[in-house]
Amino acid sequence: MEIDKEAFLRSQGGAARLQRMNPEAKADALEEFMLQQLVDGRVPRVSDIEARIETRPYRRGVGNLFFSAGGNVKRLPPMPARPTLADFFRLRFAVTSNHVLQSAHLAVKNNVPEEIVLACLLHDVSQELIKVDHGWWSAQLFEPYVPEQTTFAIRYHQALRFYEDAAHGYKYPDLYRYVFGEDYRPEPYIEATYKMVRGHKWYLGPRLVTVNDLYAFDKNVNPSFEEFTDIIGRHFKQPVEGLGYDDSPVAHMWRSIARPDAPL
Numbered sequence: 001m002e003i004d005k006e007a008f009l010r011s012q013g014g015a016a017r018l019q020r021m022n023p024e025a026k027a028d029a030l031e032e033f034m035l036q037q038l039v040d041g042r043v044p045r046v047s048d049i050e051a052r053i054e055t056r057p058y059r060r061g062v063g064n065l066f067f068s069a070g071g072n073v074k075r076l077p078p079m080p081a082r083p084t085l086a087d088f089f090r091l092r093f094a095v096t097s098n099h100v101l102q103s104a105h106l107a108v109k110n111n112v113p114e115e116i117v118l119a120c121l122l123h124d125v126s127q128e129l130i131k132v133d134h135g136w137w138s139a140q141l142f143e144p145y146v147p148e149q150t151t152f153a154i155r156y157h158q159a160l161r162f163y164e165d166a167a168h169g170y171k172y173p174d175l176y177r178y179v180f181g182e183d184y185r186p187e188p189y190i191e192a193t194y195k196m197v198r199g200h201k202w203y204l205g206p207r208l209v210t211v212n213d214l215y216a217f218d219k220n221v222n223p224s225f226e227e228f229t230d231i232i233g234r235h236f237k238q239p240v241e242g243l244g245y246d247d248s249p250v251a252h253m254w255r256s257i258a259r260p261d262a263p264l
């Protein structure tokens with residue numbers, strides 16, 4: 001059984017809280033999570049998933065920084081005046097960082113090109129801001145700072161997640177049946193995007209992101225951000241003013257992640 005790490009972490013109130021649990025407590029929490037997804041002992045259908053909408057005080061697409069599934073949100077540590085990508089990983093990407101570090105670590109082991117390792121490292125972090133359409137949001141967040149192939153891989157990994165590719169060893173994620181419903185069919189824009197990407201000369205980039213998209217949380221590897229310092233140095237254009245303060249078209253997105261408590 002593959003695990004939808006973000007959905008599970010969100011159900012547990014974040015990665016930091018989960019990390020404080022011992023392995024047995026983690027296993028219990030995971031089992032409980034899986035059972036909660038079932039409806040009368042069976043995998044939910046789309047209609048079951050929709051019936052849950054009005055049982056929550058938040059919407060499923062909300063970013064991790066903006067709500068807490070367990071108790072109140074916590075005060076966030078202050079950001080430096082000119083924040084770097086490393087600062088965001090350390091201070092704001094609390095729920096997504098371990099998952100993307102693990103994915104990038106696996107991609108390095110699989111000899112994936114550096115531009116796509118970088119895509120693996122960045123592919124899900126926009127979920128701290130917003131989860132719905134996170135492939136597009138993540139790609140936009142990084143577009144001014146990374147190679148075009150990296151942006152392409154990040155943007156389209158989201159659509160490719162729904163489509164198998166046996167030749168590259170990618171199967172439909174088991175847990176999507178629990179998260180989306182067993183009879184779920186992707187929206188027409190996802191289907192159209194998949195068809196476009198499938199025939200594109202850069203198809204392999206987003207496909208490799210899905211192949212290295214690790215969903216098991218209980219791994220013995222705990223890669224550090226420093227492992228990717230050289231790749232970031234070669235392919236990520238860190239603005240000297242700091243992310244959020246370089247007057248780029250996406251600066252406000254970085255500021256929203258840095259300052260999610262700002263009322264306006």
Ligand SMILES: [Fe+2]
Binds near residue numbers: 135157158
């Ligand atoms: Fe993703």
Ligand SMILES: [Fe+2]
Binds near residue numbers: 214
């Ligand atoms: Fe992912």
